[in-house]
Amino acid sequence: xxxxxxxxxxxxxxxxxxxxxxxxxxxxxxxxxxxxxxxxxxxxxxxxxxxxxxxxxxxxxxxxxxxxxxxxxxxxxxxxxxxxxxxxxxxxxxxxxxxxxxxxxxxxxxxxxxxxxxxxxxxxxxxxxxxxxxxxxxxxxxxxxxxxxxxxxxxxxxxxxxxxxxxxxxxxxxxxxxxxxxxxxxxxxxxxxxxxxxxxxxxxxxxxxxxxxxxxxxxxxxxxxxxxxxxxxxxxxxxxxxxxxxxxxxxxxxxxxxxxxxxxxxxxxxxxxxxxxxxxxxxxxxxxxxxxxxxxxxxxxxxxxxxxxxxxxxxxxxxxxxxxxxxxxxxxxxxxxxxxxxxxxxxxxxxxxxxxxxxx
Numbered sequence: 001x002x003x004x005x006x007x008x009x010x011x012x013x014x015x016x017x018x019x020x021x022x023x024x025x026x027x028x029x030x031x032x033x034x035x036x037x038x039x040x041x042x043x044x045x046x047x048x049x050x051x052x053x054x055x056x057x058x059x060x061x062x063x064x065x066x067x068x069x070x071x072x073x074x075x076x077x078x079x080x081x082x083x084x085x086x087x088x089x090x091x092x093x094x095x096x097x098x099x100x101x102x103x104x105x106x107x108x109x110x111x112x113x114x115x116x117x118x119x120x121x122x123x124x125x126x127x128x129x130x131x132x133x134x135x136x137x138x139x140x141x142x143x144x145x146x147x148x149x150x151x152x153x154x155x156x157x158x159x160x161x162x163x164x165x166x167x168x169x170x171x172x173x174x175x176x177x178x179x180x181x182x183x184x185x186x187x188x189x190x191x192x193x194x195x196x197x198x199x200x201x202x203x204x205x206x207x208x209x210x211x212x213x214x215x216x217x218x219x220x221x222x223x224x225x226x227x228x229x230x231x232x233x234x235x236x237x238x239x240x241x242x243x244x245x246x247x248x249x250x251x252x253x254x255x256x257x258x259x260x261x262x263x264x265x266x267x268x269x270x271x272x273x274x275x276x277x278x279x280x281x282x283x284x285x286x287x288x289x290x291x292x293x294x295x296x297x298x299x300x301x302x303x304x305x306x307x308x309x310x311x312x313x314x315x316x317x318x319x320x321x322x323x324x325x326x327x328x329x330x331x332x333x334x335x336x337x338x339x340x341x342x343x344x345x346x347x348x349x350x351x352x353x354x355x356x357x358x359x360x
Contacts (some may be wrong), residue, residue, distance in 0.1 A: 003136055003144050004155040010078055010120075015151040017071040019122045022176055024068050027097050037105050041164075042097035042174075046072060049092045052111075054183075054219045056089035059212060076180060079118065083155070087188050091115065092181035095122075096164065098132065099174045104164035106137055115158035115183045121148040122176040130171035137161040148175055186222075190235060190261050191215065197239075197249050205303045210249065213302060214238070220298035230291050232262040233269035237295050240274035269295065282312045290316060 022044070031043030046069065047057045058080075061073055072093065080086045098104065109117045119134065126132070126148050134154060136144040138161070145165075146154050156162070158181060167175050185191060191211075194200075199211035218235040226234075236258060241248040250258060252271065259267040269291055281287040282296055293316040300309035 009153045021068040021071045044095040046093045058090045087185045088182045103166035106163045110158035117158045118180040119154045120178040131168040132175040216302045229266045232266040
């Protein structure tokens with residue numbers, strides 16, 4: 001267990017602006033640190049993402065124009081540069097508020113290793129008699145306890161069991177914290193290659209860049225448990241252009257360069273995806289390759305074309321009956337969890353599935 005505590009890690013003036021911003025926002029009561037425990041705390045949602053999101057939300061955050069969110073953007077940029085060489089995925093971003101009688105309960109922020117949680121403490125003064133420390137557990141014992149000192153940053157693996165301890169009745173103020181949930185980017189070399197080819201400058205569906213669509217397609221495939229070759233093919237699936245997306249990022253005369261990035265089999269899938277007449281070839285059964293079908297399902301789901309994706313998925317399951325159809329309602333990543341706009345200062349709160357000791 002690696003728990004990093006740093007004081008004065010960020011510029012004091014930036015922390016001041018962040019703290020001031022969260023004096024102005026609205027808070028909504030009803031957020032549970034453990035969904036199996038009915039008692040809740042106050043919460044302010046920024047990105048609207050739920051537990052289990054795997055899509056990078058950085059581009060969405062950067063589009064926010066609300067004055068209260070500008071310090072949040074500045075803080076994230078500083079953390080990205082200082083800690084992750086600008087190579088982390090931002091998964092979730094929100095703030096919590098606790099008062100006496102409104103405590104948290106032990107929970108984790110992720111099911112498996114690979115994700116990181118950062119907590120920033122936003123109270124300008126804090127007395128040790130007020131309680132409110134963040135406790136970390138191992139084998140049902142507290143192994144570390146961190147006081148909420150102003151401007152302090154705590155970083156730890158998201159699968160670590162932790163808890164915001166109760167604020168004492170002697171505390172006259174509310175305890176405020178800001179959270180960033182992230183993961184370091186897989187396949188950064190391949191993403192850098194796409195950026196060099198200016199994939200981030202090419203428009204795709206929904207006002208997003210081609211790069212964002214390619215990365216999201218990779219995440220759909222990864223979440224669906226596909227092989228790394230298929231996932232990498234998804235990351236590059238339309239770089240040669242397709243029958244429906246005519247823009248050519250990389251000409252097929254440069255296939256060797258793509259092979260160097262993703263390997264021979266993944267590149268072969270990309271080239272074949274470029275050649276076929278889709279989605280018609282999947283729907284009429286003329287192409288039944290399971291790996292190409294998986295890429296098409298992820299590609300369509302990422303564009304919000306869930307009905308068409310289900311039709312293609314049906315062809316895939318008819319090709320191989322051992323494959324269970326994907327049900328978006330049961331998937332960790334569904335169309336409803338893809339990026340969407342967030343109303344100004346209005347957190348998106350809703351029912352969450354019950355999970356043992358997991359933050360919803």
